[in-house]
Amino acid sequence: MRDAGQAHRSVMSETPALPRSDTVAVWDFPLRVWHWALAGFVLVACVTPNTFDRLHRVAGYAVIGLLAFRLIWGLIGSRHSLFARISLKLRAAPQYILGMLRGETGRYLGLNPAGAAMLVVMLALLIVSTISGVMQVSVRFFGVGWIEQAHALSSNAIIALIAVHVIGTLWMSVLQRENLARAMLTGRKRVPGIIRTAPAAARAVVSARTRSQPEPAAGDENISVVPDLPPLRPSSTVAAAKPAGPARMPRSLSIHDKRLGVGR
Incomplete structure (x- = not known):
């Protein structure tokens, strides 16, 4: 090296x-495409239930494909895409989030501990929501109460988490004086x-x-x-x-x- x-x-x-x-280059091109594609399909899925059922199902299947890609890319992608050190960041997440609320943060080029926790929770909720959605329209599980409830609760939690993600991104951009949304578009972040x-x-x-x-x-x-x-x-x-x-x-x-x- x-x-x-x-x-x-x-x-x-x-x-x-x-x-x-x-x-400096941080986010690789496949990860950036995945991030914005996931945001788009999740948004479509959130606004189409019970009105445009076919479009809702298409968006759900697209999210399943994107989840599969992210799980693979977390093993073979560039260093800031990997899941290798996610457990260390999760242990540091509570203290980091408390520091964020006080306006104190350490700067990470990749995901900070709060972002790592957000990623894990979001992926878990998306998996529950999409799998329960597929089961909900199948012959065997159609009309099963707990399946419908799991899909509704996980979908609502995803909407709430998206709001937290947007607010957190804006807050961190202000604290660190860096446009993090633009960094996910360009793939580059400011060198300290x-x-x-x-x-x-x-x-x-x-x-x-x-x-x-x-x-x-x-x-x-x-x-x-x-x-x-x-x-x-x-x-x-x-x-x-x-x-x-x-x-x-x-x-x-x-x-x-x-x-x-x-x-x-």
Whole structure:
């Protein structure tokens, strides 16, 4: 695997340097298509029950196909699409959500703990809703009370969760000063400029300490290889100014990571 500088130059070589000099590829193209397609079909399914039954069923079957794709992509996709570290983020979710309510968050390039919890709950509710919907129109389970109730309750919970997701996305965009909805369209997120955004006094302190060492090239700072955990939260002004060495990837790069330009 290349070092951080090489990975950063590989990302930067895909597009002109000026408009994307402070961004890095995070969400791959298949995941972005899945996200917006799922949003569209779920919306159609929510507004068509008991009025346009055929369209409602088509949307439900499309959601089933998208769920199957996401489960597969969670095993073979690029690093921020994987389910590999989901359990760690779920354990951190309660504390992270409390921090969100106080306006305190750690910054993650991929899903933060609250987003990971949202993903797991949403996938579970969609599975219950779609399976119960298919059973509801079958000959064997047609008219069965608990099937109809499961479908209605899970569908209503999905609508409520969508509202929470939208509000949470807007709230995080305000707290972190980044358009997260646009990031899911472009696939790129802002690079936390640890060295570039540090105050001049802190940079002077660090420069005096590291004067005897060769100065790292500007391209050597690459956030795309920093693991998702722990969050990118500087503990102090001086600590934020310290240049961090390239962190090792938590797993070997997949072909999808290479297409994103993360490394070779």
